[in-house]
Amino acid sequence: MTTPTQPLPRRITPANVLVTPLVLLAALGALFWYLSGLELDDIERRSINADTILTHLWEHVELVAVSSVLVIVIAVPLGVLLTRPALRLVTPPLLGLANIGQAIPSIGILVLLAVTVGIGFDKAVLALVALAMLPVLRNTMIGVSTVDKSLIDAARGMGLTRTTVLLRVELPLAVPVILAGVRIALILNVSSATLATYTNAGGLGTLIATGVTLNRLPVLITGSVLTAVLALTVDWLAGLAEAALRPRGI
Amino acid sequence: MGFGDYLARRWEDIVLLGIGHLQVVLIAVGIAAVIAIVLGSLVAGHPAASRPVLAITGTMLTIPSFALFGLLIPLFGLGVTPSVVALVLYAIFPIVRNTVTGLEAVPPEVLDAARGMGLGSVRRLVVVRLPLAWPVILTGIRLATLMNVGIAAIAAAVNGPGLGKLIFDGLARIGGANALNDTLAGVLGVAVLALVLDLLFLGLVRMTTSRGLR
Numbered sequence: 001m002t003t004p005t006q007p008l009p010r011r012i013t014p015a016n017v018l019v020t021p022l023v024l025l026a027a028l029g030a031l032f033w034y035l036s037g038l039e040l041d042d043i044e045r046r047s048i049n050a051d052t053i054l055t056h057l058w059e060h061v062e063l064v065a066v067s068s069v070l071v072i073v074i075a076v077p078l079g080v081l082l083t084r085p086a087l088r089l090v091t092p093p094l095l096g097l098a099n100i101g102q103a104i105p106s107i108g109i110l111v112l113l114a115v116t117v118g119i120g121f122d123k124a125v126l127a128l129v130a131l132a133m134l135p136v137l138r139n140t141m142i143g144v145s146t147v148d149k150s151l152i153d154a155a156r157g158m159g160l161t162r163t164t165v166l167l168r169v170e171l172p173l174a175v176p177v178i179l180a181g182v183r184i185a186l187i188l189n190v191s192s193a194t195l196a197t198y199t200n201a202g203g204l205g206t207l208i209a210t211g212v213t214l215n216r217l218p219v220l221i222t223g224s225v226l227t228a229v230l231a232l233t234v235d236w237l238a239g240l241a242e243a244a245l246r247p248r249g250i
Numbered sequence: 251m252g253f254g255d256y257l258a259r260r261w262e263d264i265v266l267l268g269i270g271h272l273q274v275v276l277i278a279v280g281i282a283a284v285i286a287i288v289l290g291s292l293v294a295g296h297p298a299a300s301r302p303v304l305a306i307t308g309t310m311l312t313i314p315s316f317a318l319f320g321l322l323i324p325l326f327g328l329g330v331t332p333s334v335v336a337l338v339l340y341a342i343f344p345i346v347r348n349t350v351t352g353l354e355a356v357p358p359e360v361l362d363a364a365r366g367m368g369l370g371s372v373r374r375l376v377v378v379r380l381p382l383a384w385p386v387i388l389t390g391i392r393l394a395t396l397m398n399v400g401i402a403a404i405a406a407a408v409n410g411p412g413l414g415k416l417i418f419d420g421l422a423r424i425g426g427a428n429a430l431n432d433t434l435a436g437v438l439g440v441a442v443l444a445l446v447l448d449l450l451f452l453g454l455v456r457m458t459t460s461r462g463l464r
Contacts, residue, residue: 094325103396103444105403107414108437112419115429191314195404198421208320212408224320228313235312 016196017020024229031225032183038218045208047219053120053226060230063193066185067128071185075133076178079140079167091141098134106131106192114199124201128192132185143174145161174246183238190231204230256431264416268439271412273400274330274405275447278337283391286342290349290387291375300350307343315340315401319408333410340401341394348390352383381460388458392451399444404437413439435443 017059082091099113110127147170155165194205204227211220257264279364293300310318315336322332355380364378380387406414413436420433456464 103400103441105400105414105417105440107404107407108417108433108440111417111433112437115420115424115433119424143343187312191316194314194316197409198407205316208316209407211320212323212328220320220323224317227317228321231312231314231317232309239450 017145017240020232024232024236025223029230030085030188031222035218035222040218043214044216044218047207047216048222053207053222056202056204056206056223057230058205059206060091060190060193060227062123063196063201063203066190066236067125067132067189067193068182068186070125070138070163071189072130072182074129075136075181075185076140079137079178080138080144080171083141083144086181095138095141107195107198110148110192110195110199119200121201124193124196125200127199128189128196131192132188135184135188136178136181139177139184140174143177143181144170146177147173176242176246179242183235183242185233186238187231190227190234194227251427251431253366253431253434256428257435261434264413264435264439267411267413267415267445270439271399271402271414271443274333274337275395276305278334278398279341279395281334282338282341283345285338286345286390287349287380287387288353289342290346291380293355294350294353304343304350305348307346310339311343315404319404319410323408327410330411332408333405333412336405337398337402341398344397345387345390346391348386348393349383352386353379356382357388376418382425382463385455385459385463388451389453392448395447395451396444399440399447403440413443 027238035048038044063131081087082094106127109131110124113123113127117126149170151173152165155169156162160168193201194208196203197205197209204223206229207219207223209223210219211223272382289303293303318336319332322335326332326335360378360382361374364374368399369377402410402412403414403417405412406418416432416436416439420429420431420436423429423432
């Protein structure tokens with residue numbers, strides 16, 4: 001999927017902390033109720049059973065977890081590096097390039113890698129990392145470079161070294177913006193991982209693709225509902241983490 | 251066969267797919283813009299109404315596109331209809347958000363003046379508030395369009411129209427002679443389409459912005 005460029009405005013209140021899980025549980029309940037009222041045929045039973053579903057769910061979570069960790073490990077330091085005075089000149093063209101790259105659809109990157117490098121889990125992770133890098137990179141750069149210059153001057157005036165200023169002042173102040181980027185990257189990864197089934201990397205998209213190809217609505221619906229529930233759960237958890245990790249005083 | 255030869259031989263097909271791609275995106279954004287601007291005009295200035303509207307339409311963006319296409323197949327079958335409906339659902343949030351933001355940024359003095367001139371609430375909206383908010387609304391429409399150009403590539407997975415077909419052709423022919431050419435043509439086609447639309451929007455902003463705002 002393409003990128004929502006700004007974090008969705010959401011506040012943590014007891015109501016919306018609880019509403020999301022209740023809605024998601026209701027969706028799962030409705031799915032279960034729908035499936036239990038059906039006579040599944042052989043082909044459907046091959047896809048709709050606890051073993052298969054959990055395997056695909058696990059593949060999906062693994063794809064998202066591995067690629068998200070890699071994105072954070074690569075994009076945050078890179079973003080910080082690009083805001084240092086020595087590298088500031090290359091920043092605008094790099095961001096411009098990255099913005100053009102954003103127009104390339106996720107399925108395109110996945111298939112391009114599959115055609116040129118090969119298929120499987122590793123290649124899918126590579127594609128996911130490439131797709132989700134931009135929001136974290138951009139938010140890190142924006143977060144660090146928009147820290148109030150007078151605060152940096154004050155910290156330098158107190159005798160802190162540049163490194164200490166970065167670690168103790170600039171990065172903590174940039175945390176909310178960086179976290180917003182990470183949340184977007186997570187959602188992007190859940191979304192792109194749905195398509196990883198086309199390059200033999202599994203995931204819940206397998207159920208959707210099977211449902212479409214074999215024309216089996218129950219499989220299709222199970223896959224789609226579970227994928228949507230997973231995405232909304234990840235977003236909900238990321239929202240909670242975002243609120244919890246925000247440094248106090250901001 | 252090199253990419254150049256491939257393009258020379260297949261350009262007619264590629265252009266046709268590109269036109270199909272453009273059509274679903276524009277139809278979807280058009281429908282979404284009408285829905286979103288009406289919805290945004292109704293809720294702007296009333297946080298109790300605008301907050302849930304933004305929360306619900308924003309949540310749509312979280313749902314992976316492949317899953318949303320999948321959920322729409324039981325309702326609309328395969329092909330063009332589920333593709334357009336999915337794209338409409340994705341396009342509503344950016345436009346509604348920008349409509350609300352744009353309308354709420356209209357200075358109260360301007361509204362007072364309009365009221366003093368005897369304009370009713372509908373005419374105030376159509377003649378004063380919407381034209382003033384238009385640049386912001388148009389930014390939302392542009393964002394929605396660019397986003398949809400990318401998402402529409404996935405429509406091919408549910409037999410939808412567009413350049414995504416080339417990408418899935420490439421996938422089906424992995425190891426074959428034209429796998430890379432097909433995929434590249436699909437991917438670059440989508441990127442070029444996005445770039446062209448972005449430029450068109452720059453022109454549209456200049457053309458449609460009220461003269462007093464330029």
